[in-house]
Amino acid sequence: MKEQNPLQRATASFTNIDGELLQKVSNLGPSELLFLAGYCAGLAEHSPAQLNAVVTPSAANELSKGSQLKALILYASQTGNAQEIAESLQQSLESKGCKTNLESTLDIKLARLKDYALIVVIASTHGEGEPPDDAIDFYEAVLSKKAPSLNGVKHAVLGLGDSSYEFFCQTAKDFDSALLKLGSVPLIERLDCDVDYQQEALNWTTQLVGAIADIQPPTLTSPATVENIIQFPYSKEKPFAATLLIIQKLTARGSIKDTYHLEIDLAGSGLSYGPGDALGVWADNDKALVKEILAELNIESQARVRFKDEEFSVEELLRKKLEITLLNKGLIEALATVGGSQKLLEITETYYSDYIRNHQLIDVLKLANVTLEAQQLVAMLKPLKPRLYSISSSIDENPEEVHITLNHLQDENENGIRYGQASHFLTRQLEEGDKVNVYVERNKNFKLPSSDKAIIMVGPGTGIAPFRSFLQQREAEQAKGRNWLFFGNPNFNTDFLYQTELQKHLKSGLLTQIDVAFSRDQEQKIYVQDRLRENAAQVWQWLEQGAFFYVCGDMSRMAKEVELALLQIIEQQGNNTQAQAKDYLKQLKKQARYQRDVY
Numbered sequence: 307m308k309e310q311n312p313l314q315r316a317t318a319s320f321t322n323i324d325g326e327l328l329q330k331v332s333n334l335g336p337s338e339l340l341f342l343a344g345y346c347a348g349l350a351e352h353s354p355a356q357l358n359a360v361v362t363p364s365a366a367n368e369l370s371k372g373s374q375l376k377a378l379i380l381y382a383s384q385t386g387n388a389q390e391i392a393e394s395l396q397q398s399l400e401s402k403g404c405k406t407n408l409e410s411t412l413d414i415k416l417a418r419l420k421d422y423a424l425i426v427v428i429a430s431t432h433g434e435g436e437p438p439d440d441a442i443d444f445y446e447a448v449l450s451k452k453a454p455s456l457n458g459v460k461h462a463v464l465g466l467g468d469s470s471y472e473f474f475c476q477t478a479k480d481f482d483s484a485l486l487k488l489g490s491v492p493l494i495e496r497l498d499c500d501v502d503y504q505q506e507a508l509n510w511t512t513q514l515v516g517a518i519a520d521i522q523p524p525t526l527t528s529p530a531t532v533e534n535i536i537q538f539p540y541s542k543e544k545p546f547a548a549t550l551l552i553i554q555k556l557t558a559r560g561s562i563k564d565t566y567h568l569e570i571d572l573a574g575s576g577l578s579y580g581p582g583d584a585l586g587v588w589a590d591n592d593k594a595l596v597k598e599i600l601a602e603l604n605i606e607s608q609a610r611v612r613f614k615d616e617e618f619s620v621e622e623l624l625r626k627k628l629e630i631t632l633l634n635k636g637l638i639e640a641l642a643t644v645g646g647s648q649k650l651l652e653i654t655e656t657y658y659s660d661y662i663r664n665h666q667l668i669d670v671l672k673l674a675n676v677t678l679e680a681q682q683l684v685a686m687l688k689p690l691k692p693r694l695y696s697i698s699s700s701i702d703e704n705p706e707e708v709h710i711t712l713n714h715l716q717d718e719n720e721n722g723i724r725y726g727q728a729s730h731f732l733t734r735q736l737e738e739g740d741k742v743n744v745y746v747e748r749n750k751n752f753k754l755p756s757s758d759k760a761i762i763m764v765g766p767g768t769g770i771a772p773f774r775s776f777l778q779q780r781e782a783e784q785a786k787g788r789n790w791l792f793f794g795n796p797n798f799n800t801d802f803l804y805q806t807e808l809q810k811h812l813k814s815g816l817l818t819q820i821d822v823a824f825s826r827d828q829e830q831k832i833y834v835q836d837r838l839r840e841n842a843a844q845v846w847q848w849l850e851q852g853a854f855f856y857v858c859g860d861m862s863r864m865a866k867e868v869e870l871a872l873l874q875i876i877e878q879q880g881n882n883t884q885a886q887a888k889d890y891l892k893q894l895k896k897q898a899r900y901q902r903d904v905y
């Protein structure tokens with residue numbers, strides 16, 4: 307018999323389907339038919355050999371776009387917020403019968419974008435308006451000429467950000483305009499969420515699920531909602547009033563740094579954490595600063611104001627609920643407009659980034675020369691945001707306690723000394739025994755590997771914090787993996803944080819090696835990246851043997867310099883080209899062997 311081609315075989319098998327089955331199908335209602343269509347598409351997808359025999363890839367694509375919408379949920383996330391939203395969105399869509407693929411921007415292939423009828427991007431912004439680490443390559447690719455046409459595709463973008471940064475939600479904005487340029491059409495409008503993103507993000511994802519249901523009626527019904535299903539006893543919204551046990555200064559007299567070790571009691575909270583997680587702290591604003599702001603505006607401290615459906619005295623509201631140290635462009639522009647201040651407009655247009663580094667609301671008010679009602683002031687200010695501190699203890703070694711390591715921030719400008727909101731509160735306004743509102747912020751992307759793996763930790767300054775936790779954890783677990791620490795700070799005599807502990811770890815063998823860089827102890831500055839380069843052959847050997855590489859601390863200079871040094875080591879020690887070195891680093895990221903906690 308003459309052999310049939312795949313199309314002929316498919317047609318023959320289709321006409322062989324018995325009449326009874328076709329009769330049953332014709333009796334089904336619309337939602338049952340849609341369910342069946344999705345079910346069959348799923349079966350076909352799990353059996354690619356059969357699918358390829360009947361339909362061409364492009365026809366399969368049309369099919370999935372036509373009968374059952376196939377959505378890509380793509381997240382670009384550094385500390386896990388965007389990832390968490392993406393995961394709950396996937397649960398919600400899947401429960402409504404929408405086929406979805408959830409992918410990190412680290413894993414997605416550019417060419418695969420066009421396989422989807424809908425692309426949902428949930429992206430945070432980091433650095434100074436930069437994409438999260440895992441998104442850098444995809445970000446560059448999607449903005450490049452290599453990006454595929456996305457005609458006929460729909461998209462939706464959710465941005466997570468912080469409006470106190472100059473480039474608010476920049477990554478989400480860039481992804482949105484790149485998708486538009488490639489021909490995709492927005493299904494719903496992009497939303498840029500500020501630090502208080504939970505409710506807004508929930509509303510947006512609910513709107514998106516509704517919009518998808520409009521183009522694809524629900525097939526499976528399940529009560530699952532977009533809401534996060536994991537419930538912790540205490541959270542950002544419902545923090546635990548913990549007791550501050552110990553405040554200990556780590557840097558010695560004469561240091562240019564003012565660094566502290568804090569121990570906080572979590573007893574009775576049920577709160578737990580892992581190495582790599584951060585502690586969220588809700589701090590009150592400085593009383594004197596609040597008084598100064600109200601005096602500048604001639605506002606009576608007990609004037610009543612409304613905020614989020616509640617009434618407060620303006621003084622109380624400014625102390626506990628509103629941001630008064632971190633500036634944002636919108637605030638300066640609003641005050642410039644109200645007071646007609648040319649000087650303020652000039653700041654926003656020319657040297658905004660420099661200005662906000664050491665100026666606060668009170669300084670802007672002094673230039674603005676405005677009169678405001680208490681409620682007008684409240685309307686201009688952002689809600690207070692909690693500050694995060696990398697946890698520097700292991701709960702296994704310190705049951706029911708959490709430790710953090712922080713710099714007290716202080717800077718002087720033409721009007722006086724300005725303090726960091728939370729660091730000043732924690733180190734100057736609280737005393738041992740006082741209460742502080744805290745919660746645990748998980749960081750899925752900064753985690754210890756299994757106990758047999760070697761780790762290289764680069765943590766200068768307060769960047770040492772999570773590595774103190776890592777070392778304690780490895781000690782508690784009697785982990786066999788080797789541990790190498792690079793630490794740096796200005797001077798050996800005053801700034802060797804946790805020196806005694808680290809030396810003890812070195813002696814016990816827990817620390818295989820420690821390399822320190824005290825930048826100001828000699829004429830020529832030496833930093834951790836220089837120590838890495840000096841140890842290039844050994845670093846390379848550790849990496850080739852499977853070591854995990856961690857970086858924590860200053861984002862703006864240190865983390866960038868360390869990455870450059872690492873690339874150079876990969877290039878030179880491994881005889882790689884620049885492109886190969888970049889690819890090696892990308893593979894490290896994919897295997898979670900290059901992790902950063904930078905701020």
Ligand SMILES: Cc1cc2nc3c(=O)[nH]c(=O)nc-3n(C[C@H](O)[C@H](O)[C@H](O)COP(=O)(O)OP(=O)(O)OC[C@H]3O[C@@H](n4cnc5c(N)ncnc54)[C@H](O)[C@@H]3O)c2cc1C
Nearest residue numbers: 631663693694695696711712713726727728729768771905
């Ligand atoms: C995931 C994560 C982990 C962190 N871990 C730690 C940690 O372990 N230890 C730690 O000390 N900090 C850590 N931080 C930073 C911390 O959250 C705060 O941003 C920092 O303490 C400043 O907060 P503040 O309220 O005291 O100052 P803010 O009121 O937020 O800032 C006050 C002023 O200081 C300026 N300013 C802000 N940061 C700096 C800076 N670094 N140097 C100079 N001026 C600055 C601002 O421009 C502003 O004008 C972490 C941040 C993140 C996101």
Ligand SMILES: Cc1cc2nc3c(=O)[nH]c(=O)nc-3n(C[C@H](O)[C@H](O)[C@H](O)COP(=O)(O)O)c2cc1C
Nearest residue numbers: 383384385386387388430431435467468471474475
């Ligand atoms: C070090 C650091 C830098 C940041 N830079 C920006 C920025 O430039 N623009 C912005 O809108 N948000 C910025 N953010 C805020 C984050 O985007 C925001 O916290 C977001 O919720 C993080 O989501 P993720 O956990 O998915 O990464 C920054 C946050 C950190 C910790």
